[in-house]
Amino acid sequence: MLHYHTIPVTAFQQNCSLVWCDQTMDAAVIDPGGDLDVLLAEAKRRGLHLKAIWLTHAHIDHAGGTGELAQRLALPIIGPHEGDQYWIDGLPQQGQMFGFPPALHFTPTRWLHDGDTVTIGRETLHVRHCPGHTPGHVVFHAPQVDRCFVGDVLFAGSIGRTDFPGGNHQQLIDSITQRLWPMGDQTVFIPGHGPESTFGRERRSNPYVGNT
């Protein structure tokens, strides 16, 4: 079975998630934006074997700790979609702008595309490309436990910002309505910031995408 534990990291309180297979205790870390010592202590406390870094997108609060963590533990970096290459290239400037510690440059081991799968232990998650907040944003869907890790695509009561370079409001709405909603109203999503919610609840009450 797939388990997860979410830890808010950095001054942006970004929801970094440890996800693992309870048969093998192999784990992936989704969006290690920073506070690596906190993440590693939690992984150790739970007896997890960290095997990979998965990225939803390359904003500093999500990807800032990636280079260092990958180097320290020799982990592969899976994702995001190559549309975010310029955000990866811009991590040093993003860090300076928002007062982050210097981010180590990295090159993803594997870019992700719509319809791909990623595996941890004996668990498989499905990848959907959800551009709009950034061009290369992806989400990780685990239908076996009705969970989806959506990064900054959708929040409880809100949606991702689209006023950054490469952002596109209509594209974001399409990503949400055409790629997230079909996962089902019962699906609990883990957003990049703030509390969890379900797609059904957002479909009913989210002012940006309600009644869609």
Ligand SMILES: [Zn+2]
């Ligand atoms: Zn973002």
Ligand SMILES: [Zn+2]
């Ligand atoms: Zn974010």
